[in-house]
Amino acid sequence: RADGYYCQLMLKLDARDITPQLESTGHCLGLDLGLKYLYADSNGNTVEPPKYYRKAEKRLNKLNRRKSKKFKRGQKQSNNYKKASQKYAKGHLKVSRQREEFAKKLALRLIQSNDLIAYEDLKVKNLVRNRKLAKSINDAGWSQLRKWIEYFGIKYGRLTIAVNPAYTSQECFNCGRLIQKSLSVRTHVCSCGYVEDRDKMAALNILKKATIGHIGSWSLDLNAWGDLSSILVGRNTC
Ligand SMILES: [Zn+2]
Known part of the structure; x- marks a missing residue:
């Protein structure tokens, strides 16, 4: 890596032997990932995106310019170039x-704090092809968040479910009717009388997609969960 050499050692252990299992919480959570918020959850809470890249962008651009100035085309690069280049990579x-x-x-x-977490199965690589959004999407760190949720999910025996994101912000959580709305419309208003914040409702729909057909009937699906099944029996409390 830019700041030195690393040595990696691997030990094979059964995580279940060494990780204390968490008590069931009785809570389930749906997450609607976004850019204005990193996510809105099904309880109506939001988390601000940390925007580390945006905060560092000025400094990184300065380091990049300094590096470019020291670059000599067709010649052996100087130590100063190497130093500048390393500083940039470290940034x-x-x-x-x-x-x-x-x-x-x-x-x-x-x-x-949850027994089950549901989130959208977003194809981040496809979304990042949209250049306007690429920086913000990368900076939000959706992929990293999902990776760690799934990692800790397995480690602590919690359910993590990625669902198809289609229609989650359009479909009425109460009656299922499709209410088309542009991105600028922040509130879902349905003729059935249901009114809800757009992002919270999307998170509720995501949670619903993940749990429909599961609640109270884990036993039917357990085979599909393979190794996880033994951990999950009796944990469908939400
Ligand atoms: Zn409705």
């Missing part, structure tokens, strides 16, 4: 570590 490394650390802490907190 990026710092941002990616901040993002990773933030996602890890948040994911652990979510896993500790």
